[in-house]
Amino acid sequence: MDKLYAPTTIRDIKNRYGFKLSKSLGQNFLTDKNIIDKIIEQSFISKKDLVIEIGPGIGVLTAAAAEAAGKVVSIEIDHNLIPILKETLHEYDNITIVNQDIMKTNLHEIMEQNHEINGQKIEGVKIIGNLPYYITTPIIMKILEDGVKADSITIMLQKEVADRIKAQPGTKAYGALSVAVQYYCTVSHVASAPKEIFIPQPKVDSTVIRLDIRKEKPVLLHNEEAFFAVIKAGFGQRRKTLLNSLTGVYGLSKEEILAILNTTGIDPSRRAETLRIEEFAELANTIFPST
Structure with missing residues (x-):
């Protein structure tokens, strides 16, 4: 068969099978070999690894x-x-x-069923994929929150979402998604993918990033739920000061939030977008001082 990523091959397959690309499933097929190669290379896949791919399409990245x-x-x-x-x-x-x-798939089971390669225990698990834009964030968070024991997740996603995941404190793109993903992973830029290299052509550009799942979290938490509650509240009303946006978390009054902020030394007039992950952790640990 001709090169799977070639537009002529994609058109031929569509015609022969009467296949219609589904907008509702966010189907956009990749046609650039350089990007395919970068995804494979930057996933650091070896012959001792299991690869789990999300959304193979016609199999370009799969092959x-x-x-x-x-x-x-x-x-x-x-x-x-x-x-x-x-x-x-x-x-x-x-x-x-x-x-x-993928949202209904038990990745732990898949890993258990495929834990050996030719009688040898697999050494690593790499997750890859060209994710549909409409469900990118839920897919990423499902993998991370489920505690899937993979080494990394190398994915193509909408540039805007990738920018939010990579964002640092004090920037416009920095938000709850940035803190959540960076709590679980370190983030690396792999490649930029302009919209012109897809069939059909989407309206926006894409980015490939690699999320290396941390063996140890960057902060010690007394209560993970409190940590994410503080993040959600802080960014839920991001234009408000921390004193106002955090009031009501776990039923705490404005006076109680002020006392917590004073205890941590965090200025009550700051906004969530200025806080480092360590400061979110300190706030959560002050709200829940013990396990």
């Missing part, structure tokens, strides 16, 4: 991953793509296609 990995499990929600994938990936014996919604 490249299969060349580098010991095993690939690709999770595809669209049943219309399953016969296409069986054709495009037929030469690979180390790929399993799962016709399932």
Whole structure:
């Protein structure tokens, strides 16, 4: 078969199978080999690794991953793509296609079922994918909150969302998503992907980032729920001062929040977007001083 990423191949497959790209599933197929290569290279995949791919499409990234990995499990929600994938990936014996919604998929089970490669225990788990824009954040947070024991997540996503994930305190893009993802991961930029390299062409540019899942969290928390409650409240009304935005968290009054802020030495007139992750942790630990 011709190169899977070639526009002519994509058009031929669509015509032969009568396949219609689904806007509701956010289907945009990648046509740039350089980006494909960068995703594989920057995922640091080896023959001793299991790769879990989200949304294989017609198998462009899947085939490249299969060349580098010991095993690939690709999770595809669209049943219309399953016969296409069986054709495009037929030469690979180390790929399993799962016709399932990633949001309803137990990745722990998939990892348990694929914990060996040719009788040898797998050494690493790398998650990759070209994520549909409409559900990017829920997918990322599901993986992280479920405590999936992967090494990294290398994903293509909308540039704006990638900018928010990478953002640092004091910037406009910095928000609850930035703090949440950076609590679980370190973030690296892999590649920029202009909208012109997709079929069909989306309205916005994309970015590839790698999230290396931390073995140890960057802050020690007494209560993780309190940490995320403080973040949510702070950014929920981001134009308000911390004194106002945090009032009501766990039923605490303005006077109680003021006392907590004074205890931590954090100026009550600051806004959430100026706080470092360590300061959010200090606030949460002051609200919940013990385990």
